[in-house]
Amino acid sequence: MEISSTHSGSLYQGLAQRQQTAFVGASDDDKKQSALLDTALEPSSEEARELEALKRRDREVRQHEQAHLAAAGQYAQGAATFTYQRGSDGKNYAVGGEVQIDTSAVAGDPEATIRKMQAVQAAATAPADPSGQDRSVAASAAQTAAQARIDLQRQQLDGDEEKNVSEVLSAQGKASAAYAANAEPHAVSELFDLSA
DSSP, rough: OOOSOOOOOHHHHHHHHHHHHHHHTTOHHHHHHHHHHHHSOOOOHHHHHHHHHHHHHHHHHHHHHHHHHHHHHGOSSSOOOOEEEOOOTSOOEEEEEOOOBBOOOOOOHHHHHHHHHHHHHHHTOOOOSSOOHHHHHHHHHHHHHHHHHHHHHHHHHHHHHHHHHHHHHHHHHHHHHHHHHOOOOHHHHHHOOOOO
């Protein structure tokens, strides 16, 4: 008999009801065998503990990945994916998961890269208990943001230098124009005292 994704509680209850119906008026030996069968079909306390641990892990994993997904916002690349383990009840329980996040720098825009890496860091550390991989992603995003800050400073310095050069050239041009406008031809002797 093949049973797929049937809840264990209803399976055990259904079998117990059928056995009780089948053994109405049965002998004491038949009833003892039925009781043994009931005991064999019920999960052991160890199985029950393992199943409860799987259920707890499933909740933790799903909450963890949901925290990443919510914080990643526009940088999340699709839904969370999970790895599963089948429980003694035949159901699959999430025991691991991941959310793909775009961690690439924004080409040619260090300010946008800094904002993006701040969002990536927040997404990586969003769960209450970030994993080692989560911390690694956050550290990598911090490095990318630091490089973007350096690039932004370079751009600002280059812009300041260009602005300064432009201002100097403009001032020189204005001075030359003013000199040219006010200059009258003078004899060399008028410009310098040659009587000495």
